[in-house]
Amino acid sequence: MSDLTTKTAAEIAALVAGGEASAVEVTQAHLDRIAAVDDRVHAFLHVDAEGALAAARAVDERRAAGEALGPLAGVPVAVKDVLTTKGVPTTVGSKILEGWRPPYDATIVERLRAAGTVMLGKTNMDEFAMGSSTEYSAYGPTRNPWDLDRIPGGSGGGSAAALAAYEAPLAIGSDTGGSIRQPGAVTGTVGAKPTYGGTSRYGLVAFSSSLDTPGPCARTVLDAALLHEAIGGHDPRDSTSIPQPVPDVVAAAKLGATGDLTGVRLGIVTEFAGEGAEPGVLAVFREAVDALTKLGAEIVEVSCPHFTYALPAYYLIAPSECSSNLARFDGVRFGLRVGDDGNRSLEEVMSLTREAGFGPEVKRRIMIGTYALSSGYYDAYYGQAQKVRTLISRDFTAAFAQVDALISPTTPFVAFPIGARTSDPYQMYLADLFTIPTNLYGGPGISVPCGLSDGLPVGLQVMAPTMADDRMYRVAAALESAVGTFTPPAL
């Protein structure tokens, strides 16, 4: 393993800017690492070596020409396969989009290019971001670099595993119910879900429009903040995008890194306590809380009575939106087409295409959502879930009147063995128990490594008010300064 692959993004950018390493060298080192380990990890669905090296050369040329480079120029980044990349395959982990090369870049991908980052390729994910283990990828599971027999979390397990395996220093994820934070927690990496509307969804293949939030993944809090700053901000092509500048997350991460949380009030949600997190996870979490106290933070307990209903509300809202969002995958305009033999009707071809192209979890959610939106059931299911969503948002607002941020374990359990939960969807859904409320509210949340339980990483989640993303970076960076970062055993 080259030294270049163990560096942080901030360090790599400094090396490139200072001429101590070329962007091409950095990129080649990561491509070599991918070649060495990815057959075992399977973090990537597509590696764009040629595109990456071309982008790296362009950065080197700009530097040679004396141009000013941005704070992430020359840093490789892995992109979750949920974002469209012009001319580069985009599958969303599904057979139904196999071979599709989008004619356009997602806004975030455009911004990554503009920042001079080098896109290494597209990372594995649960099909259409529906899952918590990456086992629902139509292209096979990704494995956790901490233990190759365990899951790397999901749906963004590919991005998290790529970081933990040193295949990339930065990655993009998307978080609908925890798909950035939960993989971060179980791989010992940092994953941040920005405020909904703080990062553009244009070019993010939709799962659940009102919840989907693209965001940064990294090995350090500062790197996540640098990436957040590069991709965030208003996008006129996404009308749910917030027309305000990105909060100063980089400054907040630097402030937090000084290790002083004096005057910061952090809340622990009462209702999460009885929700069956593993004892090992709870023990590590309590140690982290002690560490935060030592840094000067005041810890109080706050009640969010409606968080108990977050999971059921989420499993009505997200499938409802997905049942409509995924209707366009019908074999007519792009992607897979099955049964078009000249004898079958259009309806049959559309049905056969969807039958063959979607995996079982996607079908399950389309059916749940179709049912929940049906006339006669709408009020009882979708309508009721929206009311719960409002109540959960009020719980957050009330909590943030008492505390600056909320903290919890990111996920109730450490990385579980591959295959352990696939036969029981509910057991899988529980992985997102602590992350889902934030999505329903729309605020930001970050998972930062806080320790190991039986040799496997545990993450601590910091939740902040909407558009106060900087607060969570400060707390996360402070904790990181106290507990350090965590390195998996050599692959």
Next chain:
Amino acid sequence: MTTTLPSYDDVVARYEPVIGLETHVELGTRTKMFCGCPTDFGGEPNTRVCPVCLGLPGSLPVANKAAVEATIRIGLALNCSIAQWCRFARKNYFYPDMPKNFQISQYDEPLCVDGYLDVEVNGETVRIGIERVHLEEDTGKTLHVGGATGRIHGATESLVDYNRAGIPLVEIVTKPIPGAGALAPEVARAYVTELRDVIRSLGVSDVRMEEGSLRCDVNTSLNLPGEEWGTRTETKNVNSLRSVERAVRSEMLRQASVLDAGGRITQETRHFHEDTGDTTPGRSKETATDYRYFPEPDLVPLAPDPAWVAELKAALPELPRLRRRRLQQEWGLSDLDMQSVVNAGAVELIEATVAAGASPAAARKWWLGELSRRANETGVELADIGATPAQVAELQRLVDAGKLTDKLARTVLEGVVAGEGSPTEVMTNRNLEVVSDTGALTAAVDEAIAANPDIAEKVRSGKVAAAGALVGAVMKSTRGQADAKSVRELILERLGVQG
């Protein structure tokens, strides 16, 4: 069944019709509803498309403000309340002309509600209630090849053109209209006509039924007096004003014959056939399609600023009906004359011609006479005939100044319509100006007298009527460019006869 159709008078004597109209108007915005693609009619298939209107994965809609403004203006012109907060909704159903397999529309939160439109039928004002006006996106167009019906079932191939997909579409729904009785078909037609004029006056659509920028569905039901309203049918494919009237009438007759035979009306969509004037059943609505409407999560709610709405309201143009009444008075026309002006689509043209300096009588004469005749012959709209109100006014000025006779003016107009330039240019280029140079005219008269000594003698001897032949000769030699009256006077003067 057609053989057993009762007479219309008989039907309206026994049944009471209730009608309702759903009208779709394609807005004339420069770009589509949710993306920046151009909206102009025509174009090679699938050339006016982008990731958004093709519904490609990852793409997102952004609402077109100009379309929202146009919809609010339509709502205001129809006396509606404008929602202070409303949302788009997804209407979910699978059909290949819909790129996303859902249509972004509005459901229980339309932009405009509860208005009315006054229309005139037989000199009476009828107030039509407006239920709602909402904004949605149009679908693409499918062409089904190889089937017997031209419909999707049985076709061997289906072609889709997405150029139209995403063009802003305004849906205007009336409240049920009971009580029209025998006049129901005319009320329906008068409503669509008035609605078209109102929308045209707002300048938000070209509202052409033949191009599909104005589309109309007609709901009809019959009930016995004193009983509850009957089951309604929805007639589609009604593509002209005349068809609106015919479709209602035809559906009233058909439903009456079904009811007379003891049958019941099926709630269904029916298709109107222009050639036969009949309707035939389309898809049944008894097993209602469940569109699974829900608020569109990709778009933020619309919350029009009340101050902006008030500005739009203050800037509304005069409503066509009130304007027509004012112009009729100004022009001094009878109801019947005004009606023919309206029917010819000449109100705006005459108004503009008068504004350009012509008298109302002259303006009306040109537009309803020569120009209407040519428009009918060539099958174009009067407004597209190729002559502008300013040109017609100029033409009349030339006539008033004696430079053109009525007959010459018609020839000049022909040149104008053919694109040869302004009336003055055509007159000059074609050398059509009335010969008013007395010297030249006297020479022509003297020449005619010399060439026709016998006739000249008759005139001298008091047979003044014989001068007509000499006038003809002069007109011929001047190629019609002399004023016949002046020629006649000059002839008599040269022959020493008092006219």
